[in-house]
Structures are given as structure tokens and as C-alpha cells.
Amino acid sequence: MYLLGLGLILLVLKYLAWGVVAQWSWWLVLSPFAAAVAWWTWADNTGYTKRKAMERDNKRRDDRRARTKAALDANFAKRKR
Known part of the structure; x- marks a missing residue:
């Protein structure tokens, strides 16, 4: 660009x-x-373009999983109290 x-x-x-x-x-x-x-x-x-796109998708997926896990852990901690 x-x-x-x-x-x-x-x-x-x-x-x-x-x-x-x-x-x-x-x-x-x-x-x-x-x-x-x-x-x-x-x-x-x-394959540079495809590799970069895959890395971006993997990072987005990992971030989404981390957010979901953090939300589930927070809900679990609230229920235990």
C-alpha cells in the first residue's frame, strides 16, 4: 500500500x-x-498473503477464546460465593 x-x-x-x-x-x-x-x-x-491472513484469523480466534474463558471464570467465581 x-x-x-x-x-x-x-x-x-x-x-x-x-x-x-x-x-x-x-x-x-x-x-x-x-x-x-x-x-x-x-x-x-x-504464500505470504495467505500466511498473514491465517495469523490474523488465529489471533482473533485466540482473543475470542480468552475473552470467553475470562467471562466464564468470572461467572463461576460469582456463583461460588
């Missing part, structure tokens, strides 16, 4: 002819988009 943001900023600066970016070649201005495509291709082909 950072590469896309950088690419959009550079694209707008080049279009508006703002500062030093106005003198850069279009290849340099558009290179963050190519880098983003390369990153996404690598991430999808190596």
Missing part, C-alpha cells in the same frame, strides 16, 4: 509540475506502481 501511495503522490506532483518531480522522467515517477505489482506478485506466489 505504501508503494501505491507514493506512486499516487508522485503522479500528482508530476501532473501539476510541482517542484523537482516535474523534471523527473515518467519512468521514474511510475516506478512505484511497477514495484507494487512486483511485491503483490511475490507475496501471492510465496
Whole structure:
């Protein structure tokens, strides 16, 4: 996402002819988009994206289980009194 943001900023600066970016070649201005495509291709082909999604799902599941267990323990402690 950072590469896309950088690419959009550079694209707008080049279009508006703002500062030093106005003198850069279009290849340099558009290179963050190519880098983003390369990153996404690598991430999808190596399984990085899927692995990160699974880690996020596992953390969410573990957090939910911990909250449920804490709530059950609190209810159990109240009943024993």
C-alpha cells in the first residue's frame, strides 16, 4: 500500500509540475506502481498473503477464546460465593 501511495503522490506532483518531480522522467515517477505489482506478485506466489491472513484469523480466534474463558471464570467465581 505504501508503494501505491507514493506512486499516487508522485503522479500528482508530476501532473501539476510541482517542484523537482516535474523534471523527473515518467519512468521514474511510475516506478512505484511497477514495484507494487512486483511485491503483490511475490507475496501471492510465496504464500505470504495467505500466511498473514491465517495469523490474523488465529489471533482473533485466540482473543475470542480468552475473552470467553475470562467471562466464564468470572461467572463461576460469582456463583461460588
